[in-house]
Amino acid sequence: MNARTTRGAAVEEAPRRPRGRPPGSVAGHGTATRERIIDAAIELFAAKGFHAASVAEIGTHADVQPGALYYHIRSKHELLWEILRRYTEHALQGAEAITAADLDPVDKLRELIGFHVGIIAEHRQAVSIQVRDGGSLTGTRAAELQILRDKVQDCWQRVLDDGYRAGRFRSADRAVVNGLLGMVNMLYLWYRPEKGDTVEAIADQFCAMALDGLVR
Helix, strand or coil, X not given: CCHHHHHHHHHHHCCCCCCCCCCCCCCCCHHHHHHHHHHHHHHHHHHHCCCCCCHHHHHHHHCCCHHHHHHHCCCHHXXXXXXXXXXXXXXXXXXXXXXXCCCCHHHHHHHHHHHHHHHHXXXXXXXXXXXXXXXXXXXXXXHHXXXXXXXXXXXXXXXXXXXXXXXCECCCCHHHHHHHHHHHHCHHHHCCHHHCCCHHHHHHHHHHHHHHHHXX
16 A cells, blocks of 8 residues: 555545534534523513513523524524414413313313413413513514414304303303403413412412303
8 A cells, every 4th residue: 555545545534524513512402502592581581671681691691602592593583482482372272172172161161261370370471571572573473473362362252152152151242252361361460379379279260250250
């Protein structure tokens, strides 16, 4: 083997370094990093407001370098969309399942109230962001979020409509649906589990108020 052959063999045997990020920087760790970024954004948006919280602060709070931060998110508005989309889709999935269940309309309404109380209690920071900063979403993202929100309300409306047609409810007026959702959604303002508030007790109280006024 001559010198040229030796050099060629050495080149062929040397492992090539893959292009892109080092192994492990995305695969296996990408999801966890993205979740840390989203969690940090939720905390800062809820505490300071969407406009006051900077991308740099989010990265620091999540312990993520600027380069990695922009690998996982495209913009602060995309973070806002992700936060609001997640809890709204969760609310919609549960509402659709309850609406499609083989239950009496009264039981469906009771299930809707209980489920939605749980959603608001679990995602109360995201709900506070929605109330204060949801208007910061614009264009396609704003339209997509509104579609999700409308679908949630449609589930509640269908349950009341079915109950009214069956003679189970006194009214299925749109104002009733808005009032019920408004009552549950405002839970984020005062729900404090550390003070002994429980999702189950609150749901029972809300059901008692709603059903006493609606059920024939």
